[in-house]
Amino acid sequence: xxxxxxxxxxxxxxxxxxxxxxxxxxxxxxxxxxxxxxxxxxxxxxxxxxxxxxxxxxxxxxxxxxxxxxxxxxxxxxxxxxxxxxxxxxxxxxxxxxxxxxxxxxxxxxxxxx
Amino acid sequence: xxxxxxxxxxxxxxxxxxxxxxxxxxxxxxxxxxxxxxxxxxxxxxxxxxxxxxxxxxxxxxxxxxxxxxxxxxxxxxxxxxxxxxxxxxxxxxxxxxxxxxxxxxxxxxxxxxxxxxxxxxxxxxxxxxxxxxxxxxxxxxxxxxxxxxxxxxxxxxxxxxxxxxxxxxxxxxxxxxxxxxxxxxxxxxxxxxxxxxxxxxxxxxxxxxxxxxxxxxxxxxxxxxxxxxxxxxxxxxxxxxxxxxxxxxxxxxxxxxxxxxxxxxxxxxxxxxxxxxxxxxxxxxxxxxxxxxxxxxxxxxxxxxxxxxxxxxxxxxxxxxxxx
Numbered sequence: 490x491x492x493x494x495x496x497x498x499x500x501x502x503x504x505x506x507x508x509x510x511x512x513x514x515x516x517x518x519x520x521x522x523x524x525x526x527x528x529x530x531x532x533x534x535x536x537x538x539x540x541x542x543x544x545x546x547x548x549x550x551x552x553x554x555x556x557x558x559x560x561x562x563x564x565x566x567x568x569x570x571x572x573x574x575x576x577x578x579x580x581x582x583x584x585x586x587x588x589x590x591x592x593x594x595x596x597x598x599x600x601x602x603x
Numbered sequence: 604x605x606x607x608x609x610x611x612x613x614x615x616x617x618x619x620x621x622x623x624x625x626x627x628x629x630x631x632x633x634x635x636x637x638x639x640x641x642x643x644x645x646x647x648x649x650x651x652x653x654x655x656x657x658x659x660x661x662x663x664x665x666x667x668x669x670x671x672x673x674x675x676x677x678x679x680x681x682x683x684x685x686x687x688x689x690x691x692x693x694x695x696x697x698x699x700x701x702x703x704x705x706x707x708x709x710x711x712x713x714x715x716x717x718x719x720x721x722x723x724x725x726x727x728x729x730x731x732x733x734x735x736x737x738x739x740x741x742x743x744x745x746x747x748x749x750x751x752x753x754x755x756x757x758x759x760x761x762x763x764x765x766x767x768x769x770x771x772x773x774x775x776x777x778x779x780x781x782x783x784x785x786x787x788x789x790x791x792x793x794x795x796x797x798x799x800x801x802x803x804x805x806x807x808x809x810x811x812x813x814x815x816x817x818x819x820x821x822x823x824x825x826x827x828x829x830x831x832x833x834x835x836x837x838x839x840x841x842x843x844x845x846x847x848x849x850x851x852x853x854x855x856x857x858x859x860x861x862x863x864x865x866x867x868x869x870x871x872x873x874x875x876x877x878x879x880x881x882x883x884x885x886x887x888x889x890x891x892x893x894x895x896x897x898x899x900x901x902x903x904x905x906x907x908x909x910x911x912x913x914x915x916x917x918x919x920x921x922x923x924x925x926x927x928x
Contacts, residue, residue: 522884523889525827525887525892526887526889528827528893544794544795545830545884546884548797548802548826552801
């Protein structure tokens with residue numbers, strides 16, 4: 490399942506610059522809003538689902554090397570956060586759905602835990 | 604080949620300047636002379652069309668400039684050749700069919716100028732003149748593409764070389780003990796820049812030839828320490844990372860207020876973070892726990908000025924850095 494299919498299937502809104510998403514295949518997933526837990530638990534090239542939307546999620550995502558961050562419940566990152574994400578090459582996606590819903594869908598699509 | 608940056612009408616401000624690609628930059632850096640074809644076939648102005656046709660057929664070319672004593676006087680294209688054939692008029696002098704209303708570029712012009720001419724006129728090849736008006740080459744869009752690709756390849760090779768140099772730093776510089784020290788001053792409450800130091804350290808380690816796993820371990824440890832300085836200290840603190848071929852030593856120091864109960868602080872889930880900070884996703888009580896998982900040695904103790912001193916070490920006997928096993 491590549492990122493293009495995931496974005497389409499979950500009807501996610503792309504907040505950052507478009508990339509060749511069909512060529513990105515996330516290998517795992519992780520969900521938490523506590524950044525230290527994400528640091529410890531999220532896997533490289535995975536999808537991180539969170540309702541945090543402030544600038545530090547970009548730093549965490551970049552350090553771990555996640556393929557994309559899905560921000561749930563319509564939490565909106567500010568412009569500086571999006572600019573920072575573009576600079577670091579991190580893809581930010583947004584959805585009105587709650588985390589549990591998104592994780593369930595991802596699991597059904599074959600994205601399993603790290 | 605008309606990226607936005609080439610448009611004369613568009614004013615380039617700092618913001619749009621950021622999005623100028625390397626290819627566009629090269630369009631300004633490279634001169635026509637560097638990408639054009641130097642060795643060119645020309646037709647003499649005294650030739651007749653059948654001679655021109657003969658040469659064009661033998662050399663499999665679809666056109667060429669016409670010169671008189673080295674000076675450009677016209678250009679013959681495939682279309683001109685066909686017109687003369689169609690009119691059954693191949694005994695005619697070349698001057699009858701050539702285009703003499705000429706669009707040229709100068710060899711010293713930046714490539715971007717030539718691109719503008721290609722776009723605005725729709726011609727396929729441009730004769731290139733030197734500053735004295737002598738014909739010195741010919742430029743096609745293919746020449747421009749090849750030239751840009753070659754320059755990009757050169758850029759890439761330079762980057763590889765820089766990486767190679769960095770990753771062999773410790774081999775190339777001889778001393779009894781070489782080390783590289785990186786220092787980062789972290790401000791209290793500076794959430795906006797939170798993670799900048801760890802991100803820079805990760806990049807530096809990768810450039811020095813560290814494995815992604817090692818860079819990740821080190822940057823997670825530094826990230827947690829960095830956030831601790833931002834969240835918990837009175838005046839921020841300093842992170843000092845010393846890289847040696849066999850060990851990375853990280854030292855984080857602040858001047859207060861100090862950790863009341865270090866044993867408790869080391870327990871997973873224990874945190875003194877404020878509600879506001881927790882809302883941002885910090886204060887999980889996992890910072891020091893994460894650090895201890897990422898490093899081989901961790902020492903935390905009160906520092907001289909009522910603050911805290913955190914020392915960490917990651918050994919590199921197995922991991923690779925600086926080109927050494």
